[in-house]
Amino acid sequence: MLVEIAAFLCGNLVGAIPFAHMVGRWRKRDLRRLGTGNLGASNAYRQVGKLWGALVLLLDLLKALVPMLALHYFWESEWGPVLWAVGAFLGHCWPIWLRFSTAGRGVAVLAGMYVAFGFFEGTGLYVLGAVCGYGSGLIARKPGFAVLIMVIGTIVFAPLAGAAPPVAAGSVAALVLLLARRSFLLPSAIATGIGRPAAYWLVLAEDTVPGQSL
Incomplete structure (x- = not known):
């Protein structure tokens, strides 16, 4: 039990390391005030450069994987491992x-969590589910x-x-956490006047607000 509690708390602290913010400041740019204002790889990619964006992506992925x-x-x-991933996600989103x-x-x-699960015994098809799901979504661009x-x-x-219960639980937790994080964009989407149904779809399903990029 102590290991699990420590995993969650340490995961939160490590997940809270704002690599995108650090890279932006290194390049003398505050990503919170540029582009989408999101401290993630995509905003770093657009505002700082491709290589810097790729570096942020790798470092953020490793927060969970290693x-x-x-x-x-x-x-x-x-x-x-699951509690570390949950803690890291919360720390990353609200550092x-x-x-x-x-x-x-x-x-x-x-993504780091899914790669880690892919290494665990008996979860080979698990990675296939992630790849197929992401690929089908990309077809819609x-x-x-x-x-x-x-x-x-x-x-x-x-x-x-045949994934173990913690892996299955981590999968469900990922969906809950993802939708919870996206819900913070709802006020901005509703304020555009597009109507609540459209706002809920754009934010929760597509993770976007009219007039903004990811």
């Missing part, structure tokens, strides 16, 4: 180092929608892959 693998293989913790202000969208952290379908795809494929 510690989860360590918890699974070295500490042999069953629930520790303590930035006074809990809304920061990234957590997609890279979720809507990255935000692709992420949502990816998350749903992992929920569907988890039992087919």
